[in-house]
Amino acid sequence: MGRLRRSSFYSVAAVVAFVVLWQLATLGTDPTLFPPPTTVADAAIELVSNGTLGSAILVSLQRVFLGWILGSVIAIPLGILAGTSRIARAVVDPFIHFFRFVPALALVSVFILWFGIGEASKVNLVAYSAAFIVMVNTASGAASVHADKLNAARSMGAGRVTLLRAVVFPATVPHIFTGMRLALANAFLVIVAAEALATQNGIGFLIWNARTYFRTDQIFVGILCFGILGFIVDRLWKRIGSTFLRRYLFSAGGY
Amino acid sequence: MTGAERNEAVSFRDIGIDFTGGRGDWVLRHLDLTVEAGEFFVIVGPSGCGKSTLLRLIAGIADATEGDVRTPEGPVTRPGADRAMIFQNVDVPLMEWLTAKQNVEFGLRMQGRPRAERSAVADDFLRKVGLQNAAGKYPHELSGGMKQRVQIARVLAVSPGIVLMDEPFAALDAQTRKLLQHEVSRLWREEVRTVIYVTHDIREAVLLGQRIAVMSAPPQAGIKSMYQVDLPYPRDEFSPGFVELARQVEIDIEEEVNKLWADSAVPRSTR
Ligand SMILES: Nc1ncnc2c1ncn2[C@@H]1O[C@H](COP(=O)(O)OP(=O)(O)OP(=O)(O)O)[C@@H](O)[C@H]1O
Ligand SMILES: [Mg+2]
Numbered sequence: 152m153g154r155l156r157r158s159s160f161y162s163v164a165a166v167v168a169f170v171v172l173w174q175l176a177t178l179g180t181d182p183t184l185f186p187p188p189t190t191v192a193d194a195a196i197e198l199v200s201n202g203t204l205g206s207a208i209l210v211s212l213q214r215v216f217l218g219w220i221l222g223s224v225i226a227i228p229l230g231i232l233a234g235t236s237r238i239a240r241a242v243v244d245p246f247i248h249f250f251r252f253v254p255a256l257a258l259v260s261v262f263i264l265w266f267g268i269g270e271a272s273k274v275n276l277v278a279y280s281a282a283f284i285v286m287v288n289t290a291s292g293a294a295s296v297h298a299d300k301l302n303a304a305r306s307m308g309a310g311r312v313t314l315l316r317a318v319v320f321p322a323t324v325p326h327i328f329t330g331m332r333l334a335l336a337n338a339f340l341v342i343v344a345a346e347a348l349a350t351q352n353g354i355g356f357l358i359w360n361a362r363t364y365f366r367t368d369q370i371f372v373g374i375l376c377f378g379i380l381g382f383i384v385d386r387l388w389k390r391i392g393s394t395f396l397r398r399y400l401f402s403a404g405g406y
Numbered sequence: 407m408t409g410a411e412r413n414e415a416v417s418f419r420d421i422g423i424d425f426t427g428g429r430g431d432w433v434l435r436h437l438d439l440t441v442e443a444g445e446f447f448v449i450v451g452p453s454g455c456g457k458s459t460l461l462r463l464i465a466g467i468a469d470a471t472e473g474d475v476r477t478p479e480g481p482v483t484r485p486g487a488d489r490a491m492i493f494q495n496v497d498v499p500l501m502e503w504l505t506a507k508q509n510v511e512f513g514l515r516m517q518g519r520p521r522a523e524r525s526a527v528a529d530d531f532l533r534k535v536g537l538q539n540a541a542g543k544y545p546h547e548l549s550g551g552m553k554q555r556v557q558i559a560r561v562l563a564v565s566p567g568i569v570l571m572d573e574p575f576a577a578l579d580a581q582t583r584k585l586l587q588h589e590v591s592r593l594w595r596e597e598v599r600t601v602i603y604v605t606h607d608i609r610e611a612v613l614l615g616q617r618i619a620v621m622s623a624p625p626q627a628g629i630k631s632m633y634q635v636d637l638p639y640p641r642d643e644f645s646p647g648f649v650e651l652a653r654q655v656e657i658d659i660e661e662e663v664n665k666l667w668a669d670s671a672v673p674r675s676t677r
Binding site: 297299300302303304305306307308309313317318321322324398399401 | 465466467484485486487489490491493495498499501502503504512513515516517544546557560561564
């Protein structure tokens with residue numbers, strides 16, 4: 152406990168030192184190019200008080216969350232299938248390896264054409280990128296379940312479907328959990344791209360919009376928002392893991 | 407079905423195993439063997455002669471290249487709860503997200519037994535292996551010996567006609583191993599099931615088995631000799647009969663192990 156408190160003291164001290172250095176580094180520079188923390192704080196207060204920041208955060212979080220869930224819900228069963236069936240694996244493998252290298256950014260315009268300028272195009276873009284990450288992790292987890300664990304279950308009477316539900320899926324939970332964690336981090340990268348075009352709200356829009364008015368201080372507010380939100384959401388996900396998925400994750404080490 | 411056949415638990419007819427898929431590299435070949443119902447049957451032999459593979463054939467998780475494996479229900483084609491296997495590696499077969507008790511219930515769940523019955527049977531078998539106080543613990547909270555007892559309880563709970571054990575205690579310390587050997591022997595006598603048991607430990611073989619089959623060295627391994635153990639249970643490993651039989655089996659296996667070494671590329675001087 153003492154060690155934990157000391158290490159979090161160092162973390163806080165490092166952040167404070169960083170902010171002070173930032174302030175010092177901006178001395179004598181043009182605040183429109185490199186705003187000091189005080190200017191960024193002023194901009195943040197302004198954006199909070201007129202309600203812009205709050206609604207931007209809510210809108211972006213909703214897109215991230217919906218897209219992430221949608222992508223995961225599609226990817227988990229497909230991943231289990233690809234990890235356990237040679238044929239399914241052979242069918243999906245070429246597509247996975249192709250689309251893995253197509254960045255979400257490259258698809259923004261296409262998604263707007265297909266899904267319109269509404270929420271669907273943003274949510275689907277996040278879902279698209281989340282699905283690949285979750286699927287690859289789930290498939291590799293499902294494929295790595297030890298053959299004798301399956302044999303043990305089969306020799307006690309488990310059929311094919313039961314085997315997937317009662318052995319493969321629970322054994323893969325740690326991989327799914329990790330995949331969803333990576334996908335969540337990735338969703339924050341994708342949302343900026345998704346909010347670059349055809350939208351009037353969200354943190355991504357706030358950043359792109361501030362750029363047109365040369366409000367560097369607001370851009371910094373947006374950047375800080377992503378960092379802080381990502382951090383909080385990642386912590387929450389870990390907390391969910393250690394509270395609700397403890398028995399699946401604990402033996403796999405670490406959470 | 408004739409009266410004689412009814413007492414067979416499992417029989418191998420002219421079994422051949424070739425993992426190279428027809429290139430004629432036979433691990434074992436022309437193997438015939440019949441295990442009687444209710445028998446404690448031990449298989450010993452040099453490493454790589456196909457002992458584990460034989461158990462996998464019975465369990466229905468591996469296929470023979472030649473010949474067939476039969477139980478009174480017919481030829482073995484797939485796994486079934488009438489032939490359950492206890493694996494050597496204690497960390498693999500248990501479900502690490504389930505408690506000891508849930509693990510013991512697992513097989514019953516696979517068979518769709520009602521919850522109340524599952525719970526009662528699991529409690530019963532946990533008690534039989536001395537783990538009633540560890541029911542709520544997860545596998546990573548158990549020692550190797552405890553995990554192996556959970557595995558034994560889990561398999562016995564589904565009441566398989568044949569219990570297959572592949573060096574179940576090889577990874578455990580000497581004290582725990584001894585304790586579990588006596589437990590297995592007692593459970594077998596109480597429950598009267600067919601047990602087919604593979605081991606490298608000759609003391610263990612003579613302590614437990616009613617018959618001991620010694621396998622010959624690969625390639626084309628087979629059953630080299632068969633020993634009938636007429637010593638009463640529980641056995642005294644210091645009795646003259648025990649010591650003498652253990653010596654015979656030991657010499658028998660050593661001959662095969664030496665063949666393996668002589669056939670290999672390892673020069674004699676490095677032995
Ligand atoms: N799935 C497999 N694919 C290819 N070869 C295999 C496979 N399983 C076993 N073998 C080979 O078959 C032979 C017999 O293996 P098996 O595991 O049955 O031996 P064993 O008698 O149990 O040996 P040990 O006493 O060392 O456990 C070995 O040469 C092994 O390499
Ligand atoms: Mg073996």
